[in-house]
Amino acid sequence: MKNTKYIYWEENSDWLGYLEAFPDYVTQGSSFEDLKEHLKDLYLDLTNGLIPSVRHEGELVLA
Numbered sequence: 001m002k003n004t005k006y007i008y009w010e011e012n013s014d015w016l017g018y019l020e021a022f023p024d025y026v027t028q029g030s031s032f033e034d035l036k037e038h039l040k041d042l043y044l045d046l047t048n049g050l051i052p053s054v055r056h057e058g059e060l061v062l063a
Helices: 034-048
Strands: 006-011 014-019 022-029
Touching: 006 022, 014 034, 022 034
Parallel strands: none
Antiparallel strands: 006 014, 014 022
16 A cells, blocks of 8 residues: 655635645545545546656755
8 A cells, every 4th residue: 555645725615635746736525535535546647647747856866
């Protein structure tokens, strides 16, 4: 089982959120549980190449 962090908030009775590793892709749900399901689906789409031109974060080690 894999874990990933996400950011979420409630706005006008909707729940919005995004995956910490993919902040460009916000999703929403009608409840907190619904939002989590949408986030799981979004994660699968992003990591399986179903969404084109996904930006990634990296870190360089500088000597």
